[in-house]
Amino acid sequence: MxxxxxxxxxxxxxxxxxxxxxxxxxxxxxxxxxxxxxxxxxxxxxxxxxxxxxxxxxxxxxxxxxxxxxxxxxxxxxxxxxxxxxxxxSGQSEEISGEVSITSTDLFAVHTMPPILRALREEHPNLRIHVLTSNQLQDLTRRDADIAIRHTRPMQAELIGKQVGTIDAYLYAHRSYLDHKGRPETPADLAQLDFIGFEAANVVLPVLSSMGLPASEANLPITTTSGPLYLELVKSGLGISILTRDAVEAVEGMEKVFPDAEPIEVPVWLVTHRELRTSRKIRVVFDAIADGLRKEL
Incomplete structure (x- = not known):
């Protein structure tokens, strides 16, 4: 040359x-x-x-x-x-590699994340994904996780979020509970029935109130922070729940309490720290999850 x-x-x-x-x-x-x-x-x-x-x-x-x-x-x-x-x-190969942590509620992760993670692994085999299944909001400002799937808009200035869709939830109960307690015909009938609380009473009661349903802490004899346990409690006939169709479709004996009722629309937000959004690795995973959730929801 x-x-x-x-x-x-x-x-x-x-x-x-x-x-x-x-x-x-x-x-x-x-x-x-x-x-x-x-x-x-x-x-x-x-x-x-x-x-x-x-x-x-x-x-x-x-x-x-x-x-x-x-x-x-x-x-x-x-x-x-x-x-x-x-x-x-600089040691920054165009190949996407390293660890990215994602936090999500456990029931939501079970029903949505496997196909999304499979596609990510096929596209980026050197990427390591750590999924934190918790119903407590991980503090992204402290970097407890890189990306969070949440059901409320992020309010902190240092966080950025994108609403990727909504999921439809309904009031469900197991057949055994309704056979024992009776099937309510009007919202007023719910005042005499039990609900399973998720996380705490202050999470469930506002949702019921927004639907015009009479309920108080007296209607929540059991609460849990575990999604799988929440589902098991409902399957065991211990009360009424707020669940998505995906969560109950494989559970025999689950019934909608009001079959013709409009769904409870639960927003799905994808959130990350503003500074992390400049990382190519985080952007790739963030966008892949967003695309995957849009297809799933």
């Missing part, structure tokens, strides 16, 4: 590429963090070295010549190779 034939340097090519893609020297200078005169000198030097005119210069714009358009194809290839070299040099 004749090394002496390469008489220009990468900074000149980068100046040309930025000017071509940004459309003007001023815009390219802002993108590269350089001054406009410096950038202009680099472009002119490249034209001199190559012996061609790359731009037709207007008062506000730089228009590529035919030689410039041909050069642009090769400059972009050089840019891509230079980026790969930078990734390797």
């Amino acid at each position: 004749s090394w002496r034939a390469i008489t220009y340097d990468w900074s000149q090519v980068r100046a040309f590429l930025a000017t071509a893609e940004e459309g003007s020297l001023s815009a390219a200078a802002r993108a590269l963090g350089q001054t406009q005169p410096t950038l202009s000198r680099q472009v002119t030097a490249l034209e001199t070295q190559l012996g061609v005119t790359l731009f037709e210069r207007g008062p506000r714009t730089m228009i590529l010549t035919e030689s410039g358009r041909e050069m642009l194809v090769h400059a972009r290839a050089m840019r891509d190779s230079a980026m790969k070299l930078s990734f390797i040099a």
